Amino acid sequence: MPDMSTQPWSGEDDKFHEECGVFGVWDATDAAALTALGLHALQHRGQEAAGIVALDDGGRFHAHKGQGLVGDTFSDPKIMAGLRGRAAVGHNRYATTGETALRNVQPLYADFAFGGFAVAHNGNLTNALGLRRNLVNRGCLFQSTTDSEVFIHLIAISLYSTVVDRLIDALRQVQGAYSLVALYNGALIGARDPLGVRPLVLGRFGGADGQPPAWVLTSETCALDIVGAEFVRDIDAGEIIVIDAQGVHSIKPFGKQQDRFCIFEYIYFARPDSVVEGTPVYETRKRIGAELARESGVSADVVVPVPDSGVPAAMGYAAESGIPFELGIIRNHYVGRTFIEPTDQIRNLGVKLKHSANRPMLEGKRVILVDDSIVRGTTSKKIVEMVRAAGAREVHMRISSPPTTHSCYYGIDTPERAKLLAAQHDLDEMARIIGVDSLAYISLDGLYRALGKPGRDPAKPVYCDACFTGDYAIPLTDTQDNNDKQLSLLQVG
Numbered sequence: 001m002p003d004m005s006t007q008p009w010s011g012e013d014d015k016f017h018e019e020c021g022v023f024g025v026w027d028a029t030d031a032a033a034l035t036a037l038g039l040h041a042l043q044h045r046g047q048e049a050a051g052i053v054a055l056d057d058g059g060r061f062h063a064h065k066g067q068g069l070v071g072d073t074f075s076d077p078k079i080m081a082g083l084r085g086r087a088a089v090g091h092n093r094y095a096t097t098g099e100t101a102l103r104n105v106q107p108l109y110a111d112f113a114f115g116g117f118a119v120a121h122n123g124n125l126t127n128a129l130g131l132r133r134n135l136v137n138r139g140c141l142f143q144s145t146t147d148s149e150v151f152i153h154l155i156a157i158s159l160y161s162t163v164v165d166r167l168i169d170a171l172r173q174v175q176g177a178y179s180l181v182a183l184y185n186g187a188l189i190g191a192r193d194p195l196g197v198r199p200l201v202l203g204r205f206g207g208a209d210g211q212p213p214a215w216v217l218t219s220e221t222c223a224l225d226i227v228g229a230e231f232v233r234d235i236d237a238g239e240i241i242v243i244d245a246q247g248v249h250s251i252k253p254f255g256k257q258q259d260r261f262c263i264f265e266y267i268y269f270a271r272p273d274s275v276v277e278g279t280p281v282y283e284t285r286k287r288i289g290a291e292l293a294r295e296s297g298v299s300a301d302v303v304v305p306v307p308d309s310g311v312p313a314a315m316g317y318a319a320e321s322g323i324p325f326e327l328g329i330i331r332n333h334y335v336g337r338t339f340i341e342p343t344d345q346i347r348n349l350g351v352k353l354k355h356s357a358n359r360p361m362l363e364g365k366r367v368i369l370v371d372d373s374i375v376r377g378t379t380s381k382k383i384v385e386m387v388r389a390a391g392a393r394e395v396h397m398r399i400s401s402p403p404t405t406h407s408c409y410y411g412i413d414t415p416e417r418a419k420l421l422a423a424q425h426d427l428d429e430m431a432r433i434i435g436v437d438s439l440a441y442i443s444l445d446g447l448y449r450a451l452g453k454p455g456r457d458p459a460k461p462v463y464c465d466a467c468f469t470g471d472y473a474i475p476l477t478d479t480q481d482n483n484d485k486q487l488s489l490l491q492v493g
């Protein structure tokens with residue numbers, strides 16, 4: 001759900017960033033409060049803005065959206081009291097920089113002939129600019145600059161009669177990645193794109209004493225846990241789920257295609273306590289670390305994670321290599337993004353605001369630093385400098401993803417390809433730039449093995465891994481037609 005105006009990459013901490021989390025609940029007391037809790041559990045998927053649209057028993061919709069964290073946006077009891085009803089949808093947004101205008105905050109809402117309709121979208125449409133151009137030419141008046149708004153207009157002009165058929169009609173016209181939840185006076189709907197790039201799960205709670213259960217659709221299982229819902233199943237790629245007074249209905253209008261779930265969800269995006277596509281994320285990250293140790297072992301005294309995201313992989317690396325695991329870097333969790341004006345001087349200090357060296361664990365040691373990825377390399381360089389300044393004798397960096405050589409167009413905030421360190425330099429050059437004694441990444445086959453596959457079959461890859469391979473499974477129509485990422489795309493072999 002990125003902003004469609006051209007925006008520079010906003011990853012201050014030099015990571016790829018998930019751009020959104022979605023949550024929807026049907027037939028539950030305090031649906032909006034449950035949604036706020038769910039969004040809170042999904043805060044790692046978007047910290048810039050949040051919104052909830054609730055549907056009350058009289059068929060009226062109530063909405064509140066705000067910029068900032070979920071806890072701040074929904075802290076006022078009066079606001080929560082106004083979000084009445086037994087059904088709601090919500091959204092977390094990780095905005096690209098610049099315009100974080102309220103009009104772009106989701107869920108998007110519109111009044112149709114059939115009544116109100118709210119939609120919250122995780123992912124990125126790759127033909128939204130072209131669709132938007134056509135829709136504007138037909139007289140549609142866009143209110144935001146998000147790609148997600150094309151859903152609203154495609155539904156509005158559809159000639160089908162039912163809401164679900166109109167939505168299917170809209171989905172047939174879009175390309176890209178989407179996991180979405182939508183709400184109208186009649187049903188909660190969930191939908192996943194035909195390749196299932198972004199996650200979406202179904203959960204349930206209550207239902208005792210012959211009462212119907214309440215249903216939840218959300219991005220990750222950690223959001224089910226927080227509201228006490230049990231996991232029912234992942235929504236299939238290309239599946240549309242309609243939850244109404246009669247229960248849960250599944251529609252698969254797009255035929256069977258090979259799933260291409262985002263492999264980076266396992267490496268970094270998903271919360272470690274989530275279970276993604278049947279696989280516990282924490283365990284998977286440890287297995288990736290173990291595989292990394294088998295592939296690129298080196299003599300050392302300690303294995304040190306770059307916290308927090310490097311921790312499980314470092315644990316797996318340490319267990320496999322037999323080298324002690326130590327928290328040689330401590331992370332300050334209480335650094336807000338805006339508590340100091342971002343002058344150049346402060347920006348240079350940035351890494352020290354977030355991370356500090358635990359000197360006794362580093363001094364005189366040969367250190368293996370484990371991190372999940374290197375994007376531009378700026379943060380890695382500063383962390384290595386910090387570890388050396390604390391007295392480390394050697395620093396070997398091990399990365400639990402393959403080199404990120406390509407931008408993501410499917411809902412992840414990434415810099416353009418020219419800024420990706422691994423797209424511009426070979427391994428030795430990268431090691432020199434970052435300042436380490438050695439640098440190694442997990443291989444693509446090793447990553448697939450850690451996920452329980454024999455390796456990557458290039459003829460039939462089962463995940464989206466385009467940011468490591470340039471193998472974009474969904475056409476990049478807008479990119480090829482329009483914007484400045486075109487050049488980098490054309491360099492793909």
Ligand code: SF4
Nearest residue numbers: 262263408464466467
């Ligand atoms: Fe995930 Fe990378 Fe594919 Fe984007 S390109 S969806 S980050 S695997």
